[in-house]
Amino acid sequence: MQTSFTPAQLADPHIATSEQILRKCVHCGFCTATCPTYVTLGNELDSPRGRIYLIKDMLENDRPADEEVVTHIDRCLSCLSCMTTCPSGVNYMHLVDHARVHIEKTYKRPLGDRLVRAVLAAVLPYPGRFRLALKAAALGRPFASLLKRIPPLKPFGTMLDLAPSKIALASAADTPGTHRIDGVKRGRVAILSGCAQPVLRPEINEATLRLLARLGIEVVVPEGAGCCGALVHHMGREEQALDAARRMVDAWLKVKEEGGLDAVIITASGCGTTIKDYGHMLRLDPAYAEKAAQVSALAKDITEYLASLDLPALERKTLTVAYHSACSMQHGQKITTAPKLLLRNAGFTVRDPGEGHLCCGSAGTYNILQPEISEKLKARKVRNIEATKADIIATGNIGCITQIATGTVIPILHTVELLDWAYGGPKPAMLEKVR
Amino acid sequence: MRVSDQIAFLAPRRSVLDRREAIIADLADLLPPGCLVSDIRGLVPFETDAFIAYRQLPLAVTLPETTAQVAAVLKYCGRYGIPVVPRGAGTSLCGGAIPQEDAVVIGLSKMTRILDIDLANRTATVEAGVTNINISEAVMPEGFFYAPDPSSQLACTIGGNIGMNSGGAHCLKYGVTTNNLLGVKMVLFDGTIIELGGKALDAAGYDLLGLICGSEGQLGIVTEATVRLLARPEGARPVLFGFSSSEEAGACVAEVIGAGIIPVAIEFMDKPAISICEAFAKAGYPMDVEALLIVEVEGSEAEMEATLTSIIEIARRHGVTTIRESQSATEAALIWKGRKSAFGATGRIADYICMDGTVPLSQLSHVLRKTGEIVARYGLRVANVFHAGDGNMHPLILYNINDPEDAARAEQAGNDILRLCVDAGGCLTGEHGVGIEKRDLMLHQFSQADLDQQMAARAAFDPQWIMNPSKVFPLEGRPAA
Ligand SMILES: Cc1cc2nc3c(=O)[nH]c(=O)nc-3n(C[C@H](O)[C@H](O)[C@H](O)COP(=O)(O)OP(=O)(O)OC[C@H]3O[C@@H](n4cnc5c(N)ncnc54)[C@H](O)[C@@H]3O)c2cc1C
Numbered sequence: 001m002q003t004s005f006t007p008a009q010l011a012d013p014h015i016a017t018s019e020q021i022l023r024k025c026v027h028c029g030f031c032t033a034t035c036p037t038y039v040t041l042g043n044e045l046d047s048p049r050g051r052i053y054l055i056k057d058m059l060e061n062d063r064p065a066d067e068e069v070v071t072h073i074d075r076c077l078s079c080l081s082c083m084t085t086c087p088s089g090v091n092y093m094h095l096v097d098h099a100r101v102h103i104e105k106t107y108k109r110p111l112g113d114r115l116v117r118a119v120l121a122a123v124l125p126y127p128g129r130f131r132l133a134l135k136a137a138a139l140g141r142p143f144a145s146l147l148k149r150i151p152p153l154k155p156f157g158t159m160l161d162l163a164p165s166k167i168a169l170a171s172a173a174d175t176p177g178t179h180r181i182d183g184v185k186r187g188r189v190a191i192l193s194g195c196a197q198p199v200l201r202p203e204i205n206e207a208t209l210r211l212l213a214r215l216g217i218e219v220v221v222p223e224g225a226g227c228c229g230a231l232v233h234h235m236g237r238e239e240q241a242l243d244a245a246r247r248m249v250d251a252w253l254k255v256k257e258e259g260g261l262d263a264v265i266i267t268a269s270g271c272g273t274t275i276k277d278y279g280h281m282l283r284l285d286p287a288y289a290e291k292a293a294q295v296s297a298l299a300k301d302i303t304e305y306l307a308s309l310d311l312p313a314l315e316r317k318t319l320t321v322a323y324h325s326a327c328s329m330q331h332g333q334k335i336t337t338a339p340k341l342l343l344r345n346a347g348f349t350v351r352d353p354g355e356g357h358l359c360c361g362s363a364g365t366y367n368i369l370q371p372e373i374s375e376k377l378k379a380r381k382v383r384n385i386e387a388t389k390a391d392i393i394a395t396g397n398i399g400c401i402t403q404i405a406t407g408t409v410i411p412i413l414h415t416v417e418l419l420d421w422a423y424g425g426p427k428p429a430m431l432e433k434v435r
Numbered sequence: 436m437r438v439s440d441q442i443a444f445l446a447p448r449r450s451v452l453d454r455r456e457a458i459i460a461d462l463a464d465l466l467p468p469g470c471l472v473s474d475i476r477g478l479v480p481f482e483t484d485a486f487i488a489y490r491q492l493p494l495a496v497t498l499p500e501t502t503a504q505v506a507a508v509l510k511y512c513g514r515y516g517i518p519v520v521p522r523g524a525g526t527s528l529c530g531g532a533i534p535q536e537d538a539v540v541i542g543l544s545k546m547t548r549i550l551d552i553d554l555a556n557r558t559a560t561v562e563a564g565v566t567n568i569n570i571s572e573a574v575m576p577e578g579f580f581y582a583p584d585p586s587s588q589l590a591c592t593i594g595g596n597i598g599m600n601s602g603g604a605h606c607l608k609y610g611v612t613t614n615n616l617l618g619v620k621m622v623l624f625d626g627t628i629i630e631l632g633g634k635a636l637d638a639a640g641y642d643l644l645g646l647i648c649g650s651e652g653q654l655g656i657v658t659e660a661t662v663r664l665l666a667r668p669e670g671a672r673p674v675l676f677g678f679s680s681s682e683e684a685g686a687c688v689a690e691v692i693g694a695g696i697i698p699v700a701i702e703f704m705d706k707p708a709i710s711i712c713e714a715f716a717k718a719g720y721p722m723d724v725e726a727l728l729i730v731e732v733e734g735s736e737a738e739m740e741a742t743l744t745s746i747i748e749i750a751r752r753h754g755v756t757t758i759r760e761s762q763s764a765t766e767a768a769l770i771w772k773g774r775k776s777a778f779g780a781t782g783r784i785a786d787y788i789c790m791d792g793t794v795p796l797s798q799l800s801h802v803l804r805k806t807g808e809i810v811a812r813y814g815l816r817v818a819n820v821f822h823a824g825d826g827n828m829h830p831l832i833l834y835n836i837n838d839p840e841d842a843a844r845a846e847q848a849g850n851d852i853l854r855l856c857v858d859a860g861g862c863l864t865g866e867h868g869v870g871i872e873k874r875d876l877m878l879h880q881f882s883q884a885d886l887d888q889q890m891a892a893r894a895a896f897d898p899q900w901i902m903n904p905s906k907v908f909p910l911e912g913r914p915a916a
């Protein structure tokens with residue numbers, strides 16, 4: 001597409017990167033067809049091509065963000081379905097990241113919106129605070145419908161709805177240290193404990209540690225780690241996100257120095273997409289650019305890593321699994337076959353729900369900030385999953401698990417929980433009632 | 436407001452521009468919330484379609500959800516003489532959906548319901564905003580499909596397909612949109628809702644459907660379409676034929692068709708196109724050939740074998756260097772994915788304008804060679820990827836849109852190529868339509884008397900010329916309003 005930036009504008013490396021992205025877009029419109037918000041709302045402004053154009057116009061004219069632009073960028077799920085579809089290789093992810101930072105810097109949101117975002121950014125990335133908040137939510141649940149009737153407080157009501165009724169205690173799996181193995185050591189990896197996941201589903205990392213230990217992989221939970229920064233990154237809070245990224249880079253590279261590192265294992269694909277992008281996010285920081293690129297290269301989704309370990313084929317089971325590919329898995333990281341092959345190899349019958357490319361509406365904090373669209377996408381996703389008549393749903397991202405669980409009675413688990421069970425671990429508690 | 440300096444739109448009607456605020460307020464009353472875009476920022480993304488060389492902001496964009504709402508908006512616009520530009524998915528390659536300053540865009544993107552699937556009669560009735568591929572996907576489990584398959588089928592709408600009488604790779608055997616359309620519900624300029632055709636193969640009276648197909652949004656707005664469904668063939672297989680020159684490949688196509696063999700598709704790619712498509716789709720196209728034909732055969736194993744044997748014999752006579760049959764459904768899908776992504780994937784290396792001239796097959800080799808010469812004369816590059824079986828050429832002229840001189844050269848080269856096609860006995864457009872891009876070349880193809888008759892037919896539907904008025908007919912020589 002034609003662009004019109006002045007040389008002075010292009011001197012800003014962020015603008016220069018975005019200009020290169022915009023130049024690649026030929027406005028063919030293919031991406032609109034697979035965008036969940038366009039499919040739901042039918043307005044080009046809520047499509048990738050429309051958003052690209054809105055961003056282009058805003059950046060070219062060096063204009064502060066305005067309500068119209070913010071409305072449509074806020075509705076973007078960052079699911080990156082558009083990037084899978086785009087034949088021209090337009091990097092929408094980096095463009096919309098840039099736009100979000102620009103919005104955060106130049107646009108003053110209404111008070112209620114600011115409040116909600118500040119709360120999310122101050123709570124979610126910190127497991128301790130998040131656990132406390134969930135306990136408070138359990139007490140506050142009776143007020144959910146009341147809050148939802150007051151427009152600016154509606155997101156708080158939604159948060160109460162999403163909060164689980166039982167809150168797990170802090171898990172041993174998140175305590176920093178090295179998890180030793182009994183047999184022969186075949187490798188050494190570091191793991192991302194994460195922020196929201198260990199509070200909502202500690203079982204996931206516990207299963208990962210057990211499975212890897214049995215496979216002879218030493219796992220290090222690094223000292224000084226925490227949230228990877230993805231949540232705030234998607235809210236355009238650049239400094240907070242980059243600080244998180246630097247902290248994680250330091251933590252993992254320290255593990256590497258101490259005893260080598262084959263991979264950084266991630267069990268939430270949402271985080272994986274961001275960590276694999278650290279190299280780009282920190283490219284302008286001379287002290288971190290190279291180190292961040294190293295970490296991005298080491299980052300592996302747990303299923304990606306397991307696929308390299310040649311697990312033995314197991315006998316057929318009677319259970320049928322609907323595999324829900326998280327957007328961050330299939331579009332963000334382009335991991336499409338590994339999780340399904342692992343599950344099949346472990347004896348499960350795997351089914352692909354229809355419209356698999358469409359987001360479930362979770363998308364980080366999206367289900368809290370955009371509840372209407374999120375609900376519609378959830379209903380559509382659940383319809384497609386239930387049509388497979390599967391016994392269990394497997395997926396690789398905590399956000400999807402929380403979201404889909406509120407829409408169906410079919411138990412939903414992380415792929416690694418099923419694999420751990422199949423390869424000698426305990427049966428997941430969730431599945432007690434399943435044959 | 437930005438106005439393209441390269442092409443003239445009709446002068447905006449002052450009476451409309453002056454009433455902008457009032458018009459927007461009235462439109463808001465006619466539509467549910469969320470169905471009107473009037474904010475200047477929000478209008479910008481609607482200023483163009485997939486023909487990005489030109490741009491023009493509209494007055495407002497409406498996104499009705501029902502035929503009744505389309506009728507209400509049209510009735511209003513008809514009453515006040517406000518120009519209207521219909522828009523489907525905005526994938527037009529000739530600027531058919533580009534608005535004008537005084538126009539209200541009527542976008543069909545919210546009308547995406549599949550209304551009826553009648554397998555006994557082999558028809559589907561859908562709203563105009565349903566994408567081409569969604570029709571086929573809806574009937575795939577039952578073993579049916581909708582035949583015309585523009586490369587943009589993932590995104591383009593059936594309404595847009597009717598507007599442009601679109602074709603695609605598989606139209607060689609199955610015909611283009613007009614051969615597969617059975618009926619429409621359509622709203623006229625004054626809000627009147629009419630129905631043409633139906634579920635039967637032929638309708639009584641004049642073939643008005645044939646007139647509607649390819650009318651580029653100038654006769655009315657289609658809100659529902661009934662199309663013909665076909666049963667999937669027993670088997671289908673694309674085969675790659677590599678040649679050491681474009682001329683040989685072109686001559687091979689002419690001889691295949693001349694021999695009366697009609698495969699389902701014969702697609703052509705030259706070397707630059709092959710490398711562009713391979714970079715995106717990794718389909719395993721041969722990279723050591725100058726030209727490639729994708730020939731698809733279908734039917735029973737025996738039928739496919741028989742057709743292939745005769746095509747291979749002809750190809751050998753034209754010095755084919757590589758023959759590769761796809762071995763699996765996945766491979767076949769990749770071969771088509773690469774081909775169908777060709778235009779979009781070109782964005783990886785350059786901006787492009789896509790020509791759409793059609794030539795008699797006997798002229799294919801000659802026109803290919805001349806095209807190369809024309810583009811070279813302007814100091815530009817070209818990639819050729821097109822529906823060879825029906826002689827529908829798509830030279831992609833590669834250029835740098837950020838360089839005004841380059842852009843002007845590309846436009847001139849494009850005009851020269853289209854004239855070449857017409858002079859070779861072909862026509863300006865095979866399937867993309869005239870739009871605004873080829874409007875001023877119409878006199879190269881038609882005499883003024885021809886155009887007068889066409890405009891008279893147009894005026895019978897839209898006497899005020901409010902429907903997509905800047906397109907198709909040269910601005911000069913129009914009847915006085
Ligand atoms: C990458 C790429 C590949 C393509 N490949 C092909 C191909 O192989 N074959 C082919 O034929 N075309 C192809 N095209 C061109 C384009 O996709 C077709 O012309 C398509 O039919 C346009 O559909 P649309 O929904 O995008 O319509 P739009 O572009 O929005 O509109 C097209 C025209 O139809 C009118 N219109 C739209 N909807 C209606 C309606 N409901 N009622 C009345 N008029 C209406 C508009 O006013 C306009 O004049 C390609 C385009 C791209 C970008």
Ligand code: SF4
Binds near residue numbers: 088
């Ligand atoms: S598919 Fe890619 S090139 Fe086409 S409009 Fe979307 S982003 Fe642009």
Ligand code: SF4
Binds near residue numbers: 075
């Ligand atoms: S990231 Fe997802 S929601 Fe956002 S524009 Fe792309 S496809 Fe649409």
